[in-house]
Amino acid sequence: xxxxxxxxxxxxxxxxxxxxxxxxxSQLGMKTAIVERxxxxxxxxxxxxxxxxxxxxxxxxxxxxxxxxxxDAAASFKIAQDFxxxxxxxxxxxxxxxxxxxxxxxxxxxxxxxxEHTAIIKQTGQEQTISFKNAILATGSRPIELQAFPVxxxxxxxxxxxxxxxxxxxxxxxxxxYIGIELGQMYAKFGTKVTxxxxxxxVLPGFETDLALPVVRQLEADGIHIITGATAEKVVQNADTVxxxxxxxxxxxxxxxxxxxxxxxxxxxxxxxxxLERIGLPVTSRGLIETDEQCRTAIPHIFAIGDITAGPAxxxxxxxxxxxxxEAIAGQSSVVDYKAIPLVVFSHPELARVGLSETEAxxxxxxxxxxxxxxxxxGRALALREIEGFVKIVADPASGIxxxxxxxxxxxxxxxxxxxxxxxxxxxxxxLAMTIHPHPTLGEVIMEAAENGVRKLK
Numbered sequence: 001x002x003x004x005x006x007x008x009x010x011x012x013x014x015x016x017x018x019x020x021x022x023x024x025x026s027q028l029g030m031k032t033a034i035v036e037r038x039x040x041x042x043x044x045x046x047x048x049x050x051x052x053x054x055x056x057x058x059x060x061x062x063x064x065x066x067x068x069x070x071x072d073a074a075a076s077f078k079i080a081q082d083f084x085x086x087x088x089x090x091x092x093x094x095x096x097x098x099x100x101x102x103x104x105x106x107x108x109x110x111x112x113x114x115x116e117h118t119a120i121i122k123q124t125g126q127e128q129t130i131s132f133k134n135a136i137l138a139t140g141s142r143p144i145e146l147q148a149f150p151v152x153x154x155x156x157x158x159x160x161x162x163x164x165x166x167x168x169x170x171x172x173x174x175x176x177x178y179i180g181i182e183l184g185q186m187y188a189k190f191g192t193k194v195t196x197x198x199x200x201x202x203v204l205p206g207f208e209t210d211l212a213l214p215v216v217r218q219l220e221a222d223g224i225h226i227i228t229g230a231t232a233e234k235v236v237q238n239a240d241t242v243x244x245x246x247x248x249x250x251x252x253x254x255x256x257x258x259x260x261x262x263x264x265x266x267x268x269x270x271x272x273x274x275x276l277e278r279i280g281l282p283v284t285s286r287g288l289i290e291t292d293e294q295c296r297t298a299i300p301h302i303f304a305i306g307d308i309t310a311g312p313a314x315x316x317x318x319x320x321x322x323x324x325x326x327e328a329i330a331g332q333s334s335v336v337d338y339k340a341i342p343l344v345v346f347s348h349p350e351l352a353r354v355g356l357s358e359t360e361a362x363x364x365x366x367x368x369x370x371x372x373x374x375x376x377x378x379g380r381a382l383a384l385r386e387i388e389g390f391v392k393i394v395a396d397p398a399s400g401i402x403x404x405x406x407x408x409x410x411x412x413x414x415x416x417x418x419x420x421x422x423x424x425x426x427x428x429x430x431x432l433a434m435t436i437h438p439h440p441t442l443g444e445v446i447m448e449a450a451e452n453g454v455r456k457l458k
Contacts, residue, residue, distance in 0.1 A: 007033045009329055010119060010132035012111045012274070015042025016049075017306035017318030018138035019095050024326035025136070026102040033105040033130065035121055040099070040106070041092045043140050044315045047159040050091050054084040055162065056182060056346050059189035064385075073191040077167045080190075084162075113275035116299055134301045134329045137289065138318065139274060141266040141307035148234050149174065149262045154242040155235055156261045158183060168192050170257035172244050174232050176203030178345040180263035181215070185347055188222040195225045195255050197232055197246060206343070207351055208359050211408045214388045215347045222348075227255075235260050268308040284310075293335040294328035295321050303328070317341055340423040344413045349389045352416035355404030355423045356394055369397045371429055371453020375409045379440035386410035391449040393419065393429060400428035400457050411442050418446055429453035 009025040011018050014036040022034040039046050058080035062071060099106055107130070109123030119135070121128045143157035151157045156164075161183050169192065173184040176198030188194045196203060196219070203219075203226060204212045219226060231247045243256045268287045270276055276283060281299055283289055289297055289304040297304050303325040306318030320336070327334035345351040361368045371393040375381040389409025395402050405419035422432055432450035437443045 005129070006131045007031045007105070008133045009033075009136065009326070010035070010111075010130060010134070011136045011138060012119070013042060013138035013140055013269075013306075014040045014095065014099075014106075015138060015140045015306065015318065016044045016315040017140070017322045018042065018136070019099060020319045021136045021138055021305065021322035021326050022104045023098055023102050024323050025329065026104045028326060028330040030134075030326075030330065032103075033107055033132075034099060035107045035109065035111040035119070037108075037110040037123075039092060041095045043142070045091045045095065046088055047162055049315050051084045051088050051162045052158070052179075052182060052186075053346055054087045055080055056186045058083060059186040060348060063189040073167050077190050081163075081165070110273055112273045113279050116279050116302070119275075135303065136295075136322070136325050136329075137274075137297075137302065137304040137308060138306050138322065139269040139308055140318075141268050141313055143262070144265045144267045145262070146264070149232070149260070149264075151262060154237050154259050156259055158261070158263060161259075161261050164259075168258040170259075171195070172197065172242070172255055172257045172260040173263060174235075174244065174260060175263035175265075176200070176205070176226070176228070177263060177265070178204065178206075178347075180261065181219070181345060181347050183261060183263070184224060185219060185222060188219075188224050189348075193223065193257070195227065195257065197230050197244065197255075198226070198228045199231055201228055203228065204345065204347075204351065207345075207353065208357060208406065211351060211353075211392075211406050214349055214408050215345075215351060218348050218388065266307065266313055270308050295325040295336065296328065311338065312341065312343060314341065314343065340420045342416045342420050344416065346413060349386065349409045350412035351406075351408050352412040353404075353406040354416055354420045355402070357404055357406060358392065358394055361394060361404070367397050368403070369395045369400075369429075369453055369456045371395065371449045371451070371456065373445050373448035373452060375442070375445055378442060378445050380442050380444075381410055383440070384410055391415070391445045393432070393446075393449045393453050395429045395453050395457075397457065400430055400454070402427055402429060402432065409442075409445070415442060415446060418443065429457070 008030040009032045011022040011034040025032040062076045107121050109121040111119045167190045171192050171194050173180040173196045184194045233245045236243045242260045245254045270283050270287045295303045305321035307313040324334045342354040374390045376387045381387045392406045394404035402422040429450040433454050437447045
């Protein structure tokens, strides 16, 4: 373990928030150390964003090519898992390389704050005390576990679901949010019989109904059975199966499968050995740390970013906040501005939203104009065999300024960045409509949606 004893900035956690915070801190001239108790890159790199998107992409490739080569699902899944591990290893190595070349000291072990300027790093019997002038807490989150659904055996969290050695014959997904939809659909495309149980009226509850519908249609086409308005009560494990008991309108039902996947949310890592109580740093009832516009906590030289703070638990939000915190420590006047944080679901078709939605605008009585266009006749979408979906742009009727957008369709995760930039720049729908988009590309659907918005302004 490093002999480092004192730093200007100590970063705890090396996920997309932590490692970016350490990089920026070091690049801004501060002596910086980062602590990681498990693996560099954190949850996102090892059991979250990166491995899940690798498997999702592989499932799409398998599903697309199956009519042409009649590939075996078991063999293809093995190839997909090997590919996923290769990507994870490469990404983790990249994080390590960036930190080392930036001069960041990497400390392995679990950090515990013992006072406002001191932490102890513990690992396998070793212990090191380190003092710091400033600290950035970026400890992330973990899957929520409920007593009725204890993870273990045939009951999986997203972590275990990403590492199954073979394709399960059947799978129950408890929770119809983005994680449940992404992983459930991934396995369905490899041939698993999937049942998704959702307590609300629709899956993907964070999205408007018209955006969720194309995804629901594809889920059903993939053979997924969706049960909404259901309350999961208990899970019973047997030697080879698991049975989920649930209620619909007070009527008892059950479903049996090889595995059950619990995706009911995530919990911030602010408890345990971190030592927040010891230094007098409070958390909310949800375990979150309150911060100001520079990500400062109630202790001014200690900052918190990412999943342990309020707002959506998104990797790119954590990275954004990491830069603000590092710049604030360096004495800059940087502050957070969350008006254009994209939210993406890597379903099939993909979903993305940024800024104000039509539903939110109506709820707040904000006047809007909607510009909408479909992928159905887009040349590139036709060539990709991906014509499902549309782009919806929300604009201010007085100025034409873009204030929100939603996409359901192929490459929505990529296309949404143009719309996020439009919101950040204060661009109008006319600006988007007058921007020459190359042909044939999917971006033309954004241009057409903007053109339709312009017509409504006149």
